Amino acid sequence: MFVAFLLSRIRAYQRYRASVRELLLYSEHELDDLGISRNEIDAVTRSSYAAARAARPSNGCLHSPPSIFETTL
16 A cells, blocks of 8 residues: 555656656747746746645545645655
């Protein structure tokens, strides 16, 4: 169970980093079309993944470990 949890966190972090890398490749014009600036990429991506995590159904646990996206890297 712990291994599955750990693997899911690693995969989530890899998806997060891939999103950041992709957004960093965009031009200023493309980022402006999305409504974000280059210095907001990290914050926007973190909040997006945190919102997706919060939207998932609960597994019935009263306590959930902190998200890797809620901590500073």
